[in-house]
Amino acid sequence: MNRYPHSTRILVALDCIVFGFDGEALKLLLIKRDFEPEKGKWSLMGGFLEAEEDLEVAANRILYDLTGLKDIYFEEIKTFGKVGRDPVERTISICFFALINIHDHNQDQAKAQNAYWIDLKNRPSLIFDHNQMVDMALEQLRYKAALHPIGFELLPEKFTIPQLQKLYEAIYDTPLDRRNFSRKILSTKLLIDTGEKNQNSTTKKAILYQLDKEKYQSQFNAFHNFMSDAMI
Amino acid sequence: MNRYPHSTRILVALDCIVFGFDGEALKLLLIKRDFEPEKGKWSLMGGFLEAEEDLEVAANRILYDLTGLKDIYFEEIKTFGKVGRDPVERTISICFFALINIHDHNQDQAKAQNAYWIDLKNRPSLIFDHNQMVDMALEQLRYKAALHPIGFELLPEKFTIPQLQKLYEAIYDTPLDRRNFSRKILSTKLLIDTGEKNQNSTTKKAILYQLDKEKYQSQFNAFHNFMSDAMI
DNA sequence: GCAAAAGTGTTGGATCTACACCCATGT
DNA sequence: ACATGGGTGTAGATCCAACACTTTTGC
Numbered sequence: 001m002n003r004y005p006h007s008t009r010i011l012v013a014l015d016c017i018v019f020g021f022d023g024e025a026l027k028l029l030l031i032k033r034d035f036e037p038e039k040g041k042w043s044l045m046g047g048f049l050e051a052e053e054d055l056e057v058a059a060n061r062i063l064y065d066l067t068g069l070k071d072i073y074f075e076e077i078k079t080f081g082k083v084g085r086d087p088v089e090r091t092i093s094i095c096f097f098a099l100i101n102i103h104d105h106n107q108d109q110a111k112a113q114n115a116y117w118i119d120l121k122n123r124p125s126l127i128f129d130h131n132q133m134v135d136m137a138l139e140q141l142r143y144k145a146a147l148h149p150i151g152f153e154l155l156p157e158k159f160t161i162p163q164l165q166k167l168y169e170a171i172y173d174t175p176l177d178r179r180n181f182s183r184k185i186l187s188t189k190l191l192i193d194t195g196e197k198n199q200n201s202t203t204k205k206a207i208l209y210q211l212d213k214e215k216y217q218s219q220f221n222a223f224h225n226f227m228s229d230a231m232i
Numbered sequence: 233m234n235r236y237p238h239s240t241r242i243l244v245a246l247d248c249i250v251f252g253f254d255g256e257a258l259k260l261l262l263i264k265r266d267f268e269p270e271k272g273k274w275s276l277m278g279g280f281l282e283a284e285e286d287l288e289v290a291a292n293r294i295l296y297d298l299t300g301l302k303d304i305y306f307e308e309i310k311t312f313g314k315v316g317r318d319p320v321e322r323t324i325s326i327c328f329f330a331l332i333n334i335h336d337h338n339q340d341q342a343k344a345q346n347a348y349w350i351d352l353k354n355r356p357s358l359i360f361d362h363n364q365m366v367d368m369a370l371e372q373l374r375y376k377a378a379l380h381p382i383g384f385e386l387l388p389e390k391f392t393i394p395q396l397q398k399l400y401e402a403i404y405d406t407p408l409d410r411r412n413f414s415r416k417i418l419s420t421k422l423l424i425d426t427g428e429k430n431q432n433s434t435t436k437k438a439i440l441y442q443l444d445k446e447k448y449q450s451q452f453n454a455f456h457n458f459m460s461d462a463m464i
Numbered sequence: 465g466c467a468a469a470a471g472t473g474t475t476g477g478a479t480c481t482a483c484a485c486c487c488a489t490g491t
Numbered sequence: 492a493c494a495t496g497g498g499t500g501t502a503g504a505t506c507c508a509a510c511a512c513t514t515t516t517g518c
Contacts, residue, residue, distance in 0.1 A: 007280040007282075008282060010243075010244050011240075048236070048239040049324070050239075088236060089235045177510090179472075179508095201469075201516080202516075202517055203468045203469040204468080225507090411482090414499085438497055468517095469516085470513100471512105471514070471515095473511090475510090476507105479507090480503105481502100481503090481505095482502095483500105484501090485501105488495100491493090
């Protein structure tokens, strides 16, 4: 079984920062722990890598248990491996963030995990090194969203440009010029006009767009310029 | 000892892609294995995370064993965790890349590890998933070097702009315009004119610059534009 | 008709690219 | 003097930021 006999086997955890957007503020899906250790405190959703499980599979499993969703956008941030980071036992944690449409996920599944959407700005202190993980996740999200069309993952299938702008304003916590933002987004040619309008508006109804999935795939790694230099 | 009783402990390796630059081509420091498994084949330098060792410490240890250098620039790429990736035993590998000045390192130490500098373009096939790791490392290097002043790590303390240009041309495998490159680099104000000139030139001697370490630190995360869009 | 939100146009400044010319050095 | 490589300048195009006006809708 142990064929590298002189090496130590270590617990491998995965911890996930799930971002959501409710139209106004950026939110995190956090767990109010009703289990040990640190019962009663807040933490990220996580789990252990199993013996016969691919890493990607484990990440998907954890996200599915939390949200009931499959094929979620997620991205590895880094692996946390300080010796004392988990006081119970030496554990390294592969940390990643996920972006979901806040209205899409399975509320029952979240409730079963004791998970709640918490405003990023009012988040409670988390256990272990999870605060640091959230900080890095936000940094990474800001970095990535400034250059790549990643924000759409947080919105419903059909969305308006003003909604997208509010999202970017929430991510970077800064106001943006409506006209320049719109031009910038449309110049990417990533959006298709659905012909429909947003009916939930009391004033002028905005155009509903959807992603051009093909262009999205092919242009994903090209550099865009969604956020000149406001970030980090 | 095992206080999360129902979870599996797994071997955690670190594998490192060491990039170097000899003035002409980008090189990798690769190991000709004289140990099992896969004795006689080429691989990356790696090692196992020890029970009481921080992850960063382990990365530094592995780099030190290979090069004799401390405080090397390195960056995590991602963790590889497919079940069968190491045929001997389930092992996840935290993969990172490092940038060193090729003339700085301790040759004896490298020789003791059976390590050789191999031209990136002519690299042999590597064991396990190490080829994939190198591919990702190069991708990451290209990505990062286009936006952040990371290339300097591959050059000696004092260097000329033409040398830096050759480095960028090697990284992106593309020719660059001398005049625009020079202007772009100088506009960052990251370089200090040492007043000296490169004596190893048979024609006009180029100005030797060195990094303004303070500006380098403070501007590191700002976006530069070293490579418009040639990358990836 | 008015307030609130959404769509679109313009302009000046900055930046980028594609060029050409001059200087320093060793032969 | 000439070949080679290094330093710098310029012009046109493109991109970006800052700004104003018009349209749609519900009251």
